[in-house]
Amino acid sequence: MVGYLLKKNKVISILYLIFLLLFFTQNVYRVLGDESEAVSSISHAEDSLKAAYLSVLEAERAGVDISEVVVLLNNAFTYFSEAERALKSGQHDTAVQLAGKAAEVSNAVLEANINLIFVAGHVEEEAFRNQLFLSSALVCLVVMFGFLGWRRFKVYYVSRVMDVRPEVVVDES
Amino acid sequence: MSLDDWHLVFVSVCLVIILAAFAPVVMAFLPSRDEHFFALAILGEEGIAEHYYPDDDPNIEVGEDVHWTIYLLNHMGEIQYIALKVKLLNSTMIAPNSTSFTPSSAPVVYEVKRVMLNNETRFFPFSWTISNVAQNGDLIDIRSLSVNGETVDTHSSALLGSDYRVVIELWVYNENLKEFRFGWVDGNEMRCAWNQIWFTLRYVEAS
Numbered sequence: 452m453v454g455y456l457l458k459k460n461k462v463i464s465i466l467y468l469i470f471l472l473l474f475f476t477q478n479v480y481r482v483l484g485d486e487s488e489a490v491s492s493i494s495h496a497e498d499s500l501k502a503a504y505l506s507v508l509e510a511e512r513a514g515v516d517i518s519e520v521v522v523l524l525n526n527a528f529t530y531f532s533e534a535e536r537a538l539k540s541g542q543h544d545t546a547v548q549l550a551g552k553a554a555e556v557s558n559a560v561l562e563a564n565i566n567l568i569f570v571a572g573h574v575e576e577e578a579f580r581n582q583l584f585l586s587s588a589l590v591c592l593v594v595m596f597g598f599l600g601w602r603r604f605k606v607y608y609v610s611r612v613m614d615v616r617p618e619v620v621v622d623e624s
Numbered sequence: 625m626s627l628d629d630w631h632l633v634f635v636s637v638c639l640v641i642i643l644a645a646f647a648p649v650v651m652a653f654l655p656s657r658d659e660h661f662f663a664l665a666i667l668g669e670e671g672i673a674e675h676y677y678p679d680d681d682p683n684i685e686v687g688e689d690v691h692w693t694i695y696l697l698n699h700m701g702e703i704q705y706i707a708l709k710v711k712l713l714n715s716t717m718i719a720p721n722s723t724s725f726t727p728s729s730a731p732v733v734y735e736v737k738r739v740m741l742n743n744e745t746r747f748f749p750f751s752w753t754i755s756n757v758a759q760n761g762d763l764i765d766i767r768s769l770s771v772n773g774e775t776v777d778t779h780s781s782a783l784l785g786s787d788y789r790v791v792i793e794l795w796v797y798n799e800n801l802k803e804f805r806f807g808w809v810d811g812n813e814m815r816c817a818w819n820q821i822w823f824t825l826r827y828v829e830a831s
Contacts, residue, residue: 504705504739505799511702517741521703524739532737536774582648589645597638601631608627 485543492550499557506564527556705797715787727806785825
């Protein structure tokens, strides 16, 4: 009887240990899984932020007014910093959520910029073409009116010179 | 004036007008000659370059709040993606090197990243408190800091708590290398900006 009870207790202990092991392993995997998901979300958000920044830089170089877009981008940075802080403090779900928001805003900035760069590229090209046309037209006018003006001035100058030419008078006295 | 002199005046005036007409087109191809730089400074409690410590005493105690503002100006000619890294050093730890553009190897206790417009000035609030300290003989080890309300673990020990310093480094995102670098490139030259403020930890172990 005593042997039976000891055997039974042993079996229960082993089962309990197996249960504890499974429970612990499952929780460890869950925590590790959450953490790795948060880390990967943050890494993805960081890549999106960098891409968005480069697109804003390109847009600025194309002549787009980027002041409003930079405000949006900095909002994304705030989400990103909060996500990093949440990860450090072990709030993995919050970190994933905030990193997602940062990536979302960054992607919106990136998309908006692609359109703006396309438009700005055309506007800039057109402005340059207009400037070139205006400058060329002005040069043509200057050459043409300069030439005509010079001719008129030359005639005027010669006539003035002829007018002031001293008259030779024969003194017959 | 003779006709030849008038001719010269006419031609000169025409040439000047032609050059003026083409100036905007030529300007579009000329590179900018502006000097590009960042300006970094640490300001005291009232946003001016004084009153850095409570009662102007750089001997601070555990739990004492220190309020600074980090001033940064972007005059790089275009937007910049920057990171301000704050580090806690003792007197023997190597500070950033402005000649070799090497940052301090001390761990970062606080970091802020922002995109700044050209000619934009930003003021970053930076409030910190020493929150946890351990003493080992004459060595005092700062175990944690509270920076802008966030607790950060750190390990920096100094003899009798003297000659600690807070170092602020400016890192700039390099679009070619696709990473943050300590410093930036202006033309063919490399430049960097960092700043430090010293303090002493006044610590009396509770008996």
